[in-house]
Amino acid sequence: MTGTVLVTGGAGYIGSHACVALIDAGYDVVVLDNLSNSSAVALERCGSICGTVPEFVQGDIRDRQCLDAVFSRHTVRAVLHFAGLKAVGESVAMPLEYYDCNVSGSLVLLEAMAKAGVKNLVFSSSATVYGDPATVPIREDFNLAPTSPYGRTKRMVEDILADWQVANPDWSICRLRYFNPVGAHPGGTIGEDPQGHPNNLMPFIAQVAVGQRDKLFVFGDDYATSDGTGVRDYIHVMDLVEGHVSALDYVCRQTGLHTINLGTGNGVSVLEMISAFERASGKAVPYEIVARRPGDIATCWADPTLAQTLLQWRASRDLAQMCQDTWRWQASNPRGYAS
Ligand code: NAD
Numbered sequence: 001m002t003g004t005v006l007v008t009g010g011a012g013y014i015g016s017h018a019c020v021a022l023i024d025a026g027y028d029v030v031v032l033d034n035l036s037n038s039s040a041v042a043l044e045r046c047g048s049i050c051g052t053v054p055e056f057v058q059g060d061i062r063d064r065q066c067l068d069a070v071f072s073r074h075t076v077r078a079v080l081h082f083a084g085l086k087a088v089g090e091s092v093a094m095p096l097e098y099y100d101c102n103v104s105g106s107l108v109l110l111e112a113m114a115k116a117g118v119k120n121l122v123f124s125s126s127a128t129v130y131g132d133p134a135t136v137p138i139r140e141d142f143n144l145a146p147t148s149p150y151g152r153t154k155r156m157v158e159d160i161l162a163d164w165q166v167a168n169p170d171w172s173i174c175r176l177r178y179f180n181p182v183g184a185h186p187g188g189t190i191g192e193d194p195q196g197h198p199n200n201l202m203p204f205i206a207q208v209a210v211g212q213r214d215k216l217f218v219f220g221d222d223y224a225t226s227d228g229t230g231v232r233d234y235i236h237v238m239d240l241v242e243g244h245v246s247a248l249d250y251v252c253r254q255t256g257l258h259t260i261n262l263g264t265g266n267g268v269s270v271l272e273m274i275s276a277f278e279r280a281s282g283k284a285v286p287y288e289i290v291a292r293r294p295g296d297i298a299t300c301w302a303d304p305t306l307a308q309t310l311l312q313w314r315a316s317r318d319l320a321q322m323c324q325d326t327w328r329w330q331a332s333n334p335r336g337y338a339s
């Protein structure tokens, strides 16, 4: 496929990897990002990887004039909508900011797309919309019960997109529910660069291994899992973004509303992740078991069958590769893009 794709949030962790996958697949890429949680250096590095730097517009998805200008300058075939705020704890402390950025921002984007006649959209949703599932693996038709303002913003945008698609049946919208993205591009030049204290497991482990933090705190070892620690479906970010290219291909071929999990279908515990990272990095990852993190669930992994059926996509990279690629990025950029 060819054409121009607008990538909102394209300077961020997943968005920057998506730029690489899109350019490799032959698309022209325009990034709109306000850099609130990212660095433009990521896009320069995408250029070094692919030979083409994505066109970059620094702006906010809530800025309608900015969006109108982007759509009038480019004939955009589809939008990959990554832009948003994503920290669960922060969303509890600052709910209005989350509803404004994630929900109002998506509304402004939809209005601008409608005016410009751009009808193909891939939206970054999250497995967090399922809340604490009754059983695993999680299928797309499971009940939705998000437990945080962040999760509720994702569910609200999913609902808005469903209503919009009913009213506009010539649109094609894909709501992708990601499980736990980790890893980095194998070249080690782009990766996850959390600001301040990492909330998620993998970046925290990587910072311990590289010597920036003394030890990992394991949040609970009394869950009903094989070793008592939380179990998640970690998915390599390169697999995840390849899934987006497949989803983009799919939405450009047919109209409708599609809702698809992107996961591997495998559950990995915190202790298993620590061991895998130690093997991949050759570094010790000291840890201490502490109390459960409020709001955490025991077990969460995907049923990835629908993605295989509709998109002919499945994750192919294993846990060792997730850890090796995270380590290569972390070891060569110990302070992220500021290194
Ligand atoms: P990220 O913070 O690295 O990327 C988000 C990007 O959006 C950043 O570059 C940020 O500067 C930009 N942005 C934020 N608000 C904006 C606004 N109002 N206007 C323009 N740009 C704005 O996060 P990520 O991990 O790459 O996540 C991308 C998307 O995937 C998010 O929507 C997130 O909720 C979703 N998601 C992420 C995960 C995960 O674990 N990383 C899991 C499930 C879903």
Ligand code: UD1
Pocket (backbone or CB within 6 Å): 088, 089, 126, 127, 128, 151, 179, 180, 181, 199, 200, 201, 202, 204, 216, 217, 218, 219, 220, 229, 230, 231, 232, 270, 293, 294, 295, 296, 300
């Ligand atoms: C978190 C978010 C979720 C989001 C997902 C992917 C919360 C409550 N949920 O989920 O909304 O969709 O990230 O971005 O924040 N762990 C430790 N020590 C740490 C960090 C994590 O033991 O320092 C454990 C957790 O208890 C969990 C596992 O590691 O069992 C994974 O945690 P994390 O990476 O934060 O992801 P999720 O909990 O799945």
